[in-house]
Amino acid sequence: MDKQPVVRPIYVPGKNDIENERCFRYRLEAISAGVIIQDHEGKVIFANRAACSLFELDCDKLVGTTPFDSEWHIFYEDGAIFPPEELPSVVAIRTGKPIKNTLIVQFPNKPSKKCWFIVEAKPILNPDNTVAEVVITYDDITEEKRAQELLRLNEERLEALVKLYQMGNASLHEITDYALEAGVKLTKSKAGYLAFADENEQMFIMHSWSGGALEECQVKGMPIRYSIESMGLWGEAVRQRKPIITNDYSAPNPYKKGMPKGHVKLTRHMNVPVFDGDKIVAVAGVGNKDENYDESDVRQLTLLMNGMWSLLQRQHSEQIQRDAERRLADIINFLPDPTFAIDLDGKVIIWNHATEQLTGVKAEDMIGKGDFEYAVPFYGSKIPMLISLVLHPELEEKHPYPFIDKKNGKLMAETRTQAIRPEGAVIWGMATPLYDSQGNVVGAIESVRDITDRKKSEQALKEQKELLQLVMDNIPQYIFWKDRNSVYMGCNRSYSNAIHLESPAEIVGKTDFDLTEDKNEAELYRASDLRVIEMNTPLLHVVERRRMPDNRQVWLDTNKVPLHSEEGNVVGVLGVYEDITQRKMAEEELKERREREQQIQAEAEAAKREFYKGTIFSVTDGKLNLIGYDEMRSILAPNAQQLPLQSSSDFSALREAVETTARAAALSPDRVYELVTAVGEAAANAIKHANGGTAWVASKNGTIQASVQDKGAGMDALILPKATLMKRYSTRPSMGLGYSLILTLVDRVYLATESQGTWVLMEMSVEEPRTEMSIDNLPDTW
Incomplete structure (x- = not known):
């Protein structure tokens, strides 16, 4: 050591002070416990190597410190700060008395490393009984304490697991909240959370926070759903599929994504994935332990969370089982068919409501009874039923059924009985073995149905069908x-006879391809069937010629309509056809007679029209020409001015156009007046009597043309002579009144009359004088 501690030497006879000092130090260094010597002011003047190792400091850094220095981090065992003035060395210096067996908890040099020491302080007194020095020994009991702590944690975990398994009837939140709080407690954390994963491990739902976390957290609107991509450091346990310990949360980490304002501040963090097989089902995390998290914390939290998940799985399985049993009981109890079951001893174990209603026997009066007692309500005596034969096939000779249908392990039969109804009843039954979850036969179950009414309905329906078939067989x-x-599903007798079948029953199952050699004809029938079916629309009165199997050519009037089920769905097609050959032949004959009559009439009309045309032309000295519409278009000047004729204002415009064109051609004033008068007569009749029309005015080859076409019904050929030549003769539907006047005023008149109206064209020559024509002596026959 660089500093030489000054201590009062222990005297050894025969040695000088230096040797005694060296011997003293040698003996202290040989002690396994940590030894520190402080002077009367509490300053460290010596520390052996064991002490320096305990506090993880160089001896030169330890010498010179005092108990009042802040870096010592000394606590009571319960975590409270140990005041420096209460430390054993300080008390020994103050009182001059030794202090023994004081337990302290210290975080030497590293706040995250916790150590336990038994400390004793012995003062060394001066001759005047004042304290010269104090010798402090530190006995490191950390491993012992940690073993005790681990034992305590294991006991607490076992206690927590026991309590968890006793929470079989608790709710999901009660179980998870308890497990989370226990995990926080076992790891000596201050906060914790639990999140469940979806089936794909891509979305995690924050299920619960510990009470401490909720008290500290000030984030509002905290999300509860997190995608694996949005999870920061706490998602590493999922991504790496192993526990993750972060003992310095403030250190930079590429996986951090930041925390919202008001979030619980984290100093340390640990979380573990919870597996179901190889699938992560949840992630549990704790934080802010005072010491570093280690593998012991991982083990405690993992075992606790696995216990929680096992309980939840057990609860889930038990709930599924209870639900299945309840559903089965409900289904059986509320089946519309009477249903009952027996065990292997033949005793009744199920007797549902429908069975009570059918037999009048309550379930409580039948459950537990055997010896074929269950057959009495059905047959009036103790005889084997189908349910008995399932378990005891040897009893077949004693049963009441005329016939038993055996199929896939099921027995089905029907028979008559007088026990259900006084007038007798027909009942149907079906029985099968009853299995447990391992597939073992544990009994038998039978469903019974009173089919008396159904049998009556079937008989009535059969009679009705026979009557309907009889009616259909006797219509043409x-x-x-x-x-x-x-x-084909059926036909009547007339149809089967027509296609040479022995009876209507022979057609069932056949198609048109089976009944005709002409495949094209069969395809046509099929196409019309499908049209009716797919469009759900009748095909009515399709009249067609068809070759019968005996090669007769007949006319048929066919109707096809879609067949509907009770639900309104199209299930087929109904066809009805009638041989209308005689009627068709009569219609064809009548049609030919009418066509001949119409042709004769048309020829007579044409001949009459030609006669009138020639006669009128001759009588008028060629002034009045009866022509057709096409010829009229060729006579009218192509550049003629076209004017509408719908109202009196149109009449004025036409008059002005005629006067302008006539004067421009140097027509004399008198002839202009006559032309205008003739045009006015024709236009007035078109507007007044023929729904208006169109007018044209033109000058062509020294002639003034004025034409009027009305929208009337035209004139019949029989009245043409009177309409055009007789004075004061009128036909209201078209222009009639005034033709005789028009002929006296203009040089030439062209007349075309058809069903779409009458078209008259009047011409006035510029140079040639008008020839007078007399129409006073027309024969009365016109």
């Missing part, structure tokens, strides 16, 4: 019905 129409795949 051909009837068939198919399923959704165009497979």
Whole structure:
């Protein structure tokens, strides 16, 4: 050592002071316990190597210190600070008396390392009884204390696990809160948390915080769901799949993601993953232990959390089992069919509500009874039922069933009995073995159903179907019905006879491909069936010619409608067709007769029109020409001015256009007036009597053209002579009144009349004088 402690030497006879000093030091260094000597002021003047090793300091740094220096970090065992004035050395100096067996807890040099010492202080007095020095010995009992601590932790953990396993009926939160608080306590932490993982270990839900953490945390709106990517340092236990200890949380770490303001301040942190097999199901963490976390803390927290998870799994399994048993009991008890069960001894163990209602026997009166007692309510005597035969096949000769159907370990049968109803009843039963969870037969179970009403309904339905078939077989129409795949399900007698089958029953299961050699014809039938089925729309009155199996060509009127189930679903197609060959032949004959009559009438009309056309042309000296619409378009000047004719204002515009065109062509004023008067007569009739129309005005090859086309119904050929030549003759639907006047005013008139209206074109020559025409002596027959 650089400093030489000054101590009062122990006197050894025959040796000088230096040798005595050396001998004294040699003896102190040989002691395994730590020894420190302080002077009367408490300053360290000597420390042996054992003491320096205990406090992890060089001896030269230890010499010169006092108990009042702040770096000593001395505590009572309960964690309270040990006041310097109460330390054994200080008390020994103050009182001059030795202090023995004082237990202190010290964090020598490193606040994270905890040591336990038994300290004794013995003062060395001067001749005047004042304290010259004090010798302090330190006996390191840290390993012993740690062993005791570990033993205590194990006992506390075992106690916690025992209590956990006693919490079988506690809620999830009660169990997890207890386990978390116990983990915080066992690791001497101040805060803790528990988060559960989803099935993919990608999302963790913060389930609970310890009470200490909740008191200290000031974060509002703390999230409870964390993705593995968003988890900071506390997610390393999941990512590395092992416990993670961080004894210096303030040190830089690349996995940290920061903490929100108000979060619990962490100095130390440890968390462990909780496994179910090789799958992480939860992560538990603790923090802020006063000492460093170590493998003992990992072991304590891991074992505790594994115990918690085992309890939760056991609870979950037990709950599943209870739920399954309850559901099974509920299902059996509320089955609509009477159901009962017996054990291997033949004693009744289940008798549900439906069985009570059918038999009138309460469950409490039947449970536990054997010796075929359960058969009495059904058959009036103790005889083997299906449930008995499941366990004892040798009893088959004594049962009441005419026939038993055995299939896949099940027994099914029906029979009549007088015990259920006074008038007799038909009951159906099905029995099977009853197995436990390991697959062992532990009894048998039977369901019974009173099918009396169903049997009556089936008989009534059978009679109804037979009556319906009888009706269908005696009507002339051909009837068939198919399923959704165009497979025949039935037909009436007329249809089966038509396709040469012995009976309607033979058609069941066949398709049109089975009934005709013409595959194209079969495809057509199938396509029409599918159209009706898929579109859910009837196909009505399809009249078509068809070759019958006997090669007769007949006309058929076919109707196809979709067949619906009670739920409204399309389940097939119903077809009805009728042989309308006679009616069709009569219709064809009538049609041909009418077409001949219409042709004769049309030819007569055409001949009459041609006669009138020639006659009128001759009578008018060529002034009135009956033509068609196409010819009228060729006569009208292509550059003619077109004007609408819908109202009186249109009439004025037409008059102005005619006057302007006529004067521009140097037509004399008198002839202009006559042309305007003729055009006005035609336009007035179009607007007043024929829903208006269109007018054209043009000058073409020395002639003024004025044309009016109305929207009337046209004129019949029979009235053309009177309509065009007779004075004061009128046809309300079209222009009639005024044709005789128009002929006297203009040089030429072209007339086209069809069903879409009448079209008249009037011409006035610029140079040629107008030829007078007399129409006063027309024959009365016109």
